[in-house]
Amino acid sequence: MTKSNLPDVVSPEEWFAARKELLAEEKKLTRARDRVNALRRKLPMVRIDKRYTFEGPNGKVGLAALFDGRPQLVMHHFMWTFDIDADGTEHPRDTGCPSCSSAADGISGLRQLHVRNTTLVAVTRAPYAKLDAYRERMGWTFPWYSSDGSDFNYDFHATVDERRAPVQIFHRTEADLAEAGMPFSQDLRGDWPGISAFLRVGDEVFHTYSTFGRGIEEFHSGYPYLDLTALGRQEAWEEPKGRAEPLGLQLGGPGLRPPDEYDV
Numbered sequence: 001m002t003k004s005n006l007p008d009v010v011s012p013e014e015w016f017a018a019r020k021e022l023l024a025e026e027k028k029l030t031r032a033r034d035r036v037n038a039l040r041r042k043l044p045m046v047r048i049d050k051r052y053t054f055e056g057p058n059g060k061v062g063l064a065a066l067f068d069g070r071p072q073l074v075m076h077h078f079m080w081t082f083d084i085d086a087d088g089t090e091h092p093r094d095t096g097c098p099s100c101s102s103a104a105d106g107i108s109g110l111r112q113l114h115v116r117n118t119t120l121v122a123v124t125r126a127p128y129a130k131l132d133a134y135r136e137r138m139g140w141t142f143p144w145y146s147s148d149g150s151d152f153n154y155d156f157h158a159t160v161d162e163r164r165a166p167v168q169i170f171h172r173t174e175a176d177l178a179e180a181g182m183p184f185s186q187d188l189r190g191d192w193p194g195i196s197a198f199l200r201v202g203d204e205v206f207h208t209y210s211t212f213g214r215g216i217e218e219f220h221s222g223y224p225y226l227d228l229t230a231l232g233r234q235e236a237w238e239e240p241k242g243r244a245e246p247l248g249l250q251l252g253g254p255g256l257r258p259p260d261e262y263d264v
Contacts, residue, residue: 005243007230045199045206052152054145055128063152063198063205066145072118073198076103076219077158078144079191080126092126096134098256100193102249103220105259107142121145125153125191138259156196156210161189170213193251195219220251 010018052063067073079097082090096104104122113120121143124131128146135144153159157168167174167184169192174184195216197209217223226233235253236246248255 005240040209043209045208048198048205048207050151050155052147052150054123054147054150054152056143056145057132061145064200064203066119066121066123066143067198067200067205068119068143070114070117070119071200073200074113074118074120075196075198076100076107076120076122077153077156077192077194077196078104078122078124079193080124080130082126082190092130094130094134095258096124096126096131097191097193098258099220099251101138101258102251102256103193103216104140104142105138106219106222107140110142119143123147123152123158125159153191156194156207157192157212158194158196159191171210217251221249 048063053060054063054066055061066075078100081093081095081097083093084090095101107120110120123145125147127148131144131146135141147153151164154161154165157165160167160169162174162184167177167188169177169184169188172180177184192212193216194210194212196207196211199206199208221233223233231244232238233250234244234247235250238244247253250256
């Protein structure tokens with residue numbers, strides 16, 4: 001970072017005028033977000049008739065139990081790290097995905113969701129004992145369940161494996177991926193991070209929404225706060241170019257580590 005790459009230094013009056021110009025653009029974004037949020041609430045929903053089993057601190061439970069008595073459920077599809085043999089056999093490690101861990105590290109008190117009739121949980125394909133030990137290590141307190149041995153991750157495209165379910169990545173089918181020049185290969189097998197939402201009406205549970213890719217970035221790494229700053233996220237793609245040294249901390253980046261391994 002050099003001073004020549006930093007914002008211009010101006011008078012308070014000039015800053016105020018420039019800030020008002022940006023405010024007009026921010027208001028457009030706010031109105032667009034409100035419009036998209038309304039469209040999201042109007043999405044149709046799918047009744048979930050299949051029985052899924054999850055393991056948590058109180059043993060095996062069904063999907064409805066994850067709501068904890070509330071009508072809405074928001075779920076982080078938390079990736080895990082596996083060692084994979086040549087024949088495809090997976091062996092779960094003791095640590096979760098660093099990118100998903102960065103999101104989990106920002107989940108603190110859930111009171112404001114609870115008073116709005118909404119429960120938040122994480123679900124991961126690894127055995128519950130691995131999740132519980134990692135959560136203890138990180139000091140996290142949010143509810144976390146294992147879907148190990150269930151079809152859940154595959155059915156909701158949080159784990160992609162053409163041997164278990166039709167391929168769908170970022171809402172793209174295998175044909176869509178090929179048409180976009182990104183044909184599916186075995187390298188793309190495995191867990192993918194995402195967030196899903198569910199609604200419970202009486203004894204019925206419905207799937208209302210899922211998002212992947214950049215759709216989940218607001219829940220990672222303090223991005224909403226970083227986007228307010230002069231240096232931003234400090235990632236290579238950001239404008240203006242050359243202002244900040246890229247840190248390699250983008251999702252999947254080489255600098256990402258489990259949260260307790262940072263020297264800060």
